[in-house]
Amino acid sequence: MGRVAGRVHAGPVIGRVPPLERARTDVAPLDGMPPPVFADPSGVRRRRLRRLSYAVAVLLVVLAVGFWLSQLLGGAPGSGGLFR
Numbered sequence: 001m002g003r004v005a006g007r008v009h010a011g012p013v014i015g016r017v018p019p020l021e022r023a024r025t026d027v028a029p030l031d032g033m034p035p036p037v038f039a040d041p042s043g044v045r046r047r048r049l050r051r052l053s054y055a056v057a058v059l060l061v062v063l064a065v066g067f068w069l070s071q072l073l074g075g076a077p078g079s080g081g082l083f084r
Contacts, residue, residue, distance in 0.1 A: 040046060 038045075
């Protein structure tokens with residue numbers, strides 16, 4: 001039968017694979033550099049993304065500070081926070 005690997009019985013090798021050195025490969029021809037996909041020579045997309053990134057960062061900081069203050073000042077009403 002074949003060798004045992006764990007509980008699975010592996011049978012004999014049926015086919016043969018040529019070594020990588022002799023494997024047939026094809027190379028795709030390139031006729032120069034392809035045009036860029038996301039070209040933005042005016043810089044409008046870059047400015048919009050930067051402003052959006054800053055807005056998201058400020059929102060996350062405000063949410064984090066609000067969460068921190070809610071934990072520091074008592075959380076839910078009637079829970080008896082730190083300064084009550």
